[in-house]
Amino acid sequence: MAQNVRFRIDDAAVEAIDGLRDRVGGLGIAVPGERPAVTVAAAGSVPAPAREALDAELRLLVLPSIWLATLGTVAGRPDELVLAAVVDAELLAVHDAVHDALAGRVRGPVAAYLPGAWLPHCVLAVERPAEAFAALHPVAPVRARVTGVEIG
Numbered sequence: 001m002a003q004n005v006r007f008r009i010d011d012a013a014v015e016a017i018d019g020l021r022d023r024v025g026g027l028g029i030a031v032p033g034e035r036p037a038v039t040v041a042a043a044g045s046v047p048a049p050a051r052e053a054l055d056a057e058l059r060l061l062v063l064p065s066i067w068l069a070t071l072g073t074v075a076g077r078p079d080e081l082v083l084a085a086v087v088d089a090e091l092l093a094v095h096d097a098v099h100d101a102l103a104g105r106v107r108g109p110v111a112a113y114l115p116g117a118w119l120p121h122c123v124l125a126v127e128r129p130a131e132a133f134a135a136l137h138p139v140a141p142v143r144a145r146v147t148g149v150e151i152g
Contacts, residue, residue, distance in 0.1 A: 002110055003046045005054070005098060006037040006150050013144035017122050020083065020139065024125045024132040036122045038066060040098050044108025046151050057101035058149055064090045066120060069141035071133050074119050076112060081129040082121035083142065091120065
């Protein structure tokens, strides 16, 4: 099982995402059970040296806010509905820094999270994306302040 490096988001953003999940869940559509977060990297294994390098790199950076604003699906996961982020230079710079810290230190990096392929998002539904989309559209953007990084 892959280990994910995820941006934890502030409580107000979690509440907003959970509210969207509750709306589609109320229609009998399956939703994720874990706390919303934005995955920035994934690998088969993130060993201690990679974690230490990541910690050292992130101490030098200001973690960005992420504007989650677009309903859609992501490549390779057509059964999920996500709320995707507006990508800007600041977010991409932090994402690149994460991958610079992990480069050569992780085993089995997952290509979908590498720079150039990554689409930052929170999953809203894990089935019936067209029905979930119809229930939520139009959606108000969610400002998610990044409050920390977790690996799990």
